[in-house]
Amino acid sequence: MVYCGHRLKTRAETAVPHPKLTFHPLTADRWKDIETLFGPRGACGGCWCMYWKQTASEFRSQAGAGNKRAFHRLVSKGMVPGIIAYDGIQPVGWCAVEPRENYPRLANSRVLAPVDEKPVWAVACLFVARACRLKGVSAQLIKAAVQHVREQGGHVVEGYPVDAKSKQPDAWIWTGPLAAFEQAGFKEVARRSQTRPIVRKRLKKG
Numbered sequence: 001m002v003y004c005g006h007r008l009k010t011r012a013e014t015a016v017p018h019p020k021l022t023f024h025p026l027t028a029d030r031w032k033d034i035e036t037l038f039g040p041r042g043a044c045g046g047c048w049c050m051y052w053k054q055t056a057s058e059f060r061s062q063a064g065a066g067n068k069r070a071f072h073r074l075v076s077k078g079m080v081p082g083i084i085a086y087d088g089i090q091p092v093g094w095c096a097v098e099p100r101e102n103y104p105r106l107a108n109s110r111v112l113a114p115v116d117e118k119p120v121w122a123v124a125c126l127f128v129a130r131a132c133r134l135k136g137v138s139a140q141l142i143k144a145a146v147q148h149v150r151e152q153g154g155h156v157v158e159g160y161p162v163d164a165k166s167k168q169p170d171a172w173i174w175t176g177p178l179a180a181f182e183q184a185g186f187k188e189v190a191r192r193s194q195t196r197p198i199v200r201k202r203l204k205k206g
Contacts (some may be wrong), residue, residue, distance in 0.1 A: 021137065023144035025080045026094075031072065031180045032069055033084055037091040042068055044174060049081065049096050052103035052124050082125075083135060083144050095141040097126040097148060100158065112160050112192045120200070121149045123159040126176040138180035146184060150203050159186055159199045186189045 026034055042048040042105060046064035048071040054062070062070060081102075083094035100122040106112050125147050128137045142159070149157050160180045162173040178197060186199035 020157060021085045021140055022167050023085055024149060025083055026075060026082050027080060030084060031075055031152040033091040037094055049125055052105045058126055066195040081139060083148055085141050092129045093141050094127040095139045097121055097123050097125060097145040104106045111196050113115055115190045118156055120156040123157060125174055138176055139183040142180055146201060153183045153202050157201045161199060163195050163197055
């Protein structure tokens with residue numbers, strides 16, 4: 001069981017400490033860790049973080065094993081599709097972050113269409129192990145993703161959180177909650193839907 005460095009708390013408890021985590025890019029030598037974290041469901045519904053990389057028909061036809069193979073091929077070829085969070089040696093969270101053009105499905109979204117022509121990196125997905133949710137892990141992952149983008153020479157990081165007006169199942173907010181992005185210093189730059197803002201963080205040069 002994953003403990004995130006402290007006793008598990010119920011949703012009713014309000015004093016929620018942030019676990020001390022480390023973060024590493026997903027590379028081929030860490031594939032077993034993402035397998036462990038995503039489990040047999042591939043994080044959610046056989047996604048394997050391929051939703052934004054495929055057309056709707058491709059995604060449906062490959063859900064599960066097909067998406068896993070596709071994701072594994074990308075990692076095996078040397079692509080770094082995101083960041084893994086660790087509590088000790090245990091993988092407890094995932095943040096997909098790449099240049100926006102690596103997510104072609106975003107370009108076809110009416111709500112999440114490009115704001116302008118600036119080159120941006122996109123935080124496209126967040127997944128946290130069930131035992132570690134409601135402990136600030138998402139915000140820490142987003143901050144780690146920002147640092148990764150900075151190290152790669154990026155200047156703008158974009159996110160597509162859910163601004164839920166009521167309690168939502170975790171599976172419905174897989175692009176992350178707005179509060180987590182705000183904690184990481186992101187600001188809203190567009191909103192074409194009541195619950196789906198586009199947020200950005202501009203990185204200082206030098």
